[in-house]
Amino acid sequence: MTENNGKDFVLGTIIGAAVxxxxxxxxxxxxxxxxxxxxxQGAVQVRERATEWKDIAQAKGQEWKDLAVIKGSELKQKTQDLSTNVQSKFQNMRENDNQSDVEVDEY
Structure with a gap:
């Protein structure tokens, strides 16, 4: 939502300045x-300003993309770790349950 508001503001500013x-x-x-x-001269100034804002927007977009990739990788790793942990606990529970069955049969 914030990204659209920023784009709308920049676009409105450019149009307003030109008009x-x-x-x-x-x-x-x-x-x-x-x-x-x-x-x-006014057109040249508006074009220069638009180019500056475009460069800033591209840099911010790249920063957000990089952050999303990092956070996505972290989330993927946490999910894999949690999955491994759950599988391990489940396996231990099955082994304990199987051992309990064997001990009961021995009596």
């Missing part, structure tokens, strides 16, 4: 040449 910059440039009293230059 705000475009509106500010369109309503500013400038000549066409100046306006086109300002729009171009």
């Amino acid at each position: 705000g910059a475009s509106l500010a440039l369109l309503f500013a009293p400038k000549s066409g040449k100046e306006l086109r230059g300002d729009i171009n």
Whole structure:
């Protein structure tokens, strides 16, 4: 849930920045040449900012993936250990039960 909120926030920020910059440039009293230059400069800035956020998002995604792999491996190992422990206890119970049966038969 948090991941979607972060993505939504970043996307909203990018769109808001682009719309705000475009509106500010369109309503500013400038000549066409100046306006086109300002729009171009604004677009470059938005692209640079989007690239930075993309890089940050990719790094965070890689961190979360690595953490998931580590936690998954730990959980798998704990499950295997628990399974081995349960099998061992069950085997011991069967052996003890078989020994009890043998002792009762001897009387």
